[in-house]
Amino acid sequence: MTVVTAERITTADQAVRIATELAEVFAAGAVERDHSRRLPHEELDQLSASGLLAITVPAEFGGADLPPSVVAEVVRILAAADPNIAQVPHSHFVYLNLLRLAGSRAQRHDYFGKVLAGARIANAQSERGGATVADISTVLRPDHDRTVAGVESSQDDVTGGAASARIEARRFVVEGTKYYCTGSLFADVLAVLTRLDDPQGVSGLAPGEYVVFVPALEPGVRIVDDWDALGQRTTGSGTVEFAAVKVGPEQLVSRASAVNAPTGYGAFAQLLHAAIDAGIARGALAAAAEFVRTRSRPWFEAEVAHAVDDPLVVQRFGELGVAVAAAESTLIVAGAAVDAAVRPTAVADRAVARDGHSDAPGDGAQASIAVATAKILADRAANEVSAAIFEVGGTRSAAAEHRLDHFWRNARTHTLHDPVRWKYQHIGRAVLHNRPPPLHGVI
Known part of the structure; x- marks a missing residue:
């Protein structure tokens, strides 16, 4: 640790x-x-x-x-x-x-x-090779060579439910490879998303996905420093391999228990992504302003002595300032909505819709829509402002010595995490049809 x-x-x-x-x-x-x-x-x-x-x-x-x-x-x-x-x-x-x-x-x-x-704690969630990013091939299977005799427990130890199951008498094995494991190089514990492979039902666990909390130094775990992306270069987001890693039932948590109900789980995760983008936008705006104040020359047609007095530059900074302020303001609104969704009274009043969507117009659905709105504006601000650094800074801002490109590289890389075009879809369905967003943990 x-x-x-x-x-x-x-x-x-x-x-x-x-x-x-x-x-x-x-x-x-x-x-x-x-x-x-x-x-x-x-x-x-x-x-x-x-x-x-x-x-x-x-x-x-x-x-x-x-x-x-x-x-x-x-x-x-x-x-x-x-x-x-x-x-x-x-x-x-x-x-x-x-x-x-x-x-x-x-x-x-x-x-x-x-x-x-x-x-x-770091994630080991994403994979390559599946038809979509939602396909999970890393397996959690019973270890048929390892049992703890005479030990029984309730399924509450794993899933939060009350059904009795002999899960404590069984050990498990994790097998698979994960990619884009942000923070894995710095982690003490890896949260590994797995799919239960137990066709005979010997484990007593319900079918589905389980997050397995694995010590980063556990035998069979190999963390590879191979993250070489355009931006976010120092997040330690490399590959992690799991070769017959032995785990116990006390390390397993059912993902469905959190995701398949309007718990605010997805909204909280997305809120933090929006916060990262809003932060990138604010940092880029500050860097752009500092560069123009201290290094840029005015365009001759502006007939001013300093770039900061060029009315077109001033206009552009006004536009960029509005974009950043909008991202930050909607982030505050979204944060308040997620707070409301996870408060104890809201949790007590949860209801799960049969069609796999959250309870409209419950707090969980409202939080997801608010966060989707914030994510769109933060994505837009981060990419626009980080690119506009060179527009307002002028030719010299593109010189490698100034290293202003990292704002755009970071913005472009992080905003690829999940497409905002689908945020528009969920917002539009809510506005037109009063349809709440789906319960899949990414909205």
């Missing part, structure tokens, strides 16, 4: 203040880290030690239990400084939320305790 002494954050104001202080430190080396692809090991240890990675741990387990809106603001602040560092804990927060929603009490006590001590 990451060896740090983590602070304990107790309030939203404290979290925002610490994030702001860390952002100043991280910003100083962001350009050089990107240029040389120096992985931010030290910076992530600072992030762990700050206590920010434990701010969502429920109060009953010793955490601050801060709401999604605060997490989004922390991520946005960090992303404005270095979106690579901001993206690394995305899956950490998402899988802590999975444990909150679907983990057993023993699992929550175990993993929340580790996180309070500074541990980091």
Whole structure:
């Protein structure tokens, strides 16, 4: 486990203040880290030690239990400084939320305790080769050579349900290869998305997908530093291979328990992606303004002494400022909507529609639509502003020595995570047909 002494954050104001202080430190080396692809090991240890990675741990387990809106603001602040560092804990927060929603009490006590001590969780979810990104070939199968005799438990230990099953008497094996595993190079625990391969039903588990929490140093786990993307170059998003990795039932959590109900699970995950993009947009706008103020020359037809006084440049900065402000404003609205969706009374009132869609017009559906709106505007702002740096900065801004291209490369890479064109579809269906978005964890 990451060896740090983590602070304990107790309030939203404290979290925002610490994030702001860390952002100043991280910003100083962001350009050089990107240029040389120096992985931010030290910076992530600072992030762990700050206590920010434990701010969502429920109060009953010793955490601050801060709401999604605060997490989004922390991520946005960090992303404005270095979106690579901001993206690394995305899956950490998402899988802590999975444990909150679907983990057993023993699992929550175990993993929340580790996180309070500074541990980091990374995802091992995406795959290649399937017909779509939703196809999962990494398998979780019973280990027929490994059992623990005479031990029985309830299925609550894995799925959150109450049905009795002899799952504690069975060990499991994880086999497969994952790609784009953001944060895996810095992780203590890998959250591995698997498909149960148990046609005979010997495990006692329901068919479906399970997230398996695997120690990063477990025998059979191989983490490969092969991430070579256009942007977000220091997120440690490489390949992870699982070769007959032995796991126990206490490491399994049913994904369906969190995703196939209007829990706000997908909205929370997407909220943090929108926060990263909004942060990139804000950082790019600040860099563009600084360059124009200090380095750009005015176009001769403007008949002004300084580029900052060119009325067309001023106009363009006004447009860019509106784009960034719109992204940030809708992020705040979306954060409040997700807060409402995950509040205890909303959770108690959940209902699952038979057609696999959330309960219209429930808080979960409203949160997903609000987050989709924020994601669209943040995507647009990040890509527009990061490209406009060169438009407003002039020819000299394209010189390699200034290294202004990392804003656009980061924006273009991160916004590929999931297509905003489908966000428009879900919003349009809600407006025209009052149809809530689907329950699949990406809206």
